[in-house]
Amino acid sequence: MKKFLLLLVVISSLMLACRGTATTKTIAKPASPVATPIEIGEASLGSGSIQKLLAEAKKIVMAKAEVTIAADEINTKQVEEQQWADRSLGCPQPNTMYAQVVTDGYVMVLEAQESVYEFHTDTKDFVVLCMIDGKRLIEEKSTPVPTSGKMTDFPNTVIVYQRQTHESDDWQQWTIYKTGQIEKADGSILSIEPDEITWLFEFVEKPAFREMEIPSVTECDGCLVQTLTVHDSDESHEVIVIEQTNGSPDKYPEVLMKNLSELWNLLEEPEK
Secondary structure, three states: OHHHHHHHHHHHHHHHHHHHHOOOOOOOOOOOOOOOEOOOOOOOOOOHHHHHHHHHHHHHHHHHOOOOOOHHHOEEEEEEEEEEOOOOOOOOOOOOOOOOOOEEEEEEEEEEOOEEEEEEEEOOOOEEEEEEOOEEOOOOOOOOOOOOOOOOOOOOOEEEEEEEOOOOOOOEEEEEEOOOEEEEOOOOEEEOOHHHOHHHHHHHOOHHHHHOOOOOOOOOOOOEEEEEEEEOOOOEEEEEEEEOOOOOOOOOOHHHHHHHHHHHHHHHHHHO
């Protein structure tokens, strides 16, 4: 019996010793990304682009305010650098297509007449009033009305035109809006009169555009490749045109080639 009790004591001592020498590994949680705010002040906000964006934001605040206020009565509370996933700048509107381009910009918070205005911007000249007093602003959009000869006159139709020549491996891209705003892949903006681009939207909104028979070309060396993608509230439709420089060219609908040629002339002109 004494031997049995002694054995128990020895086993217990060994267990305690093992427990005392056991080590635990603490796995540190990765730190959450923290946006570094730009210090508020004339020196720190001296960038011309930031001052330009702030000036535009203040104009919007003055227009939205219920009472008349001056620009110097609007306080800049916060400016933070931000990278937006697309051209909605973090404030997407319902049933609206946006260019899927990562965009550098800012979050700007202004205060006036006890109201707080949050703006989202790019780094150039695009300013969106996203929230007032923490409430997201949603634009009301009317329901499109079917029109004769067209599928539907969607107010938010967006056209993306891409082009690659045999001289370059890089794609050129333009996102075209009915308002006359044309945005390149690098974020630069070209503004034209809406009626200068109406013909293109009329062309892609007709049923015949979606019913065109397009030759299928899978491989082609030294070709000009053009892609016309139309996004609307119902669907997206893409047409790819590959013009061969060797041998007989594939036969594409004449009306399609005519419109692509006119579009390229319109886009190429500002580059000259």
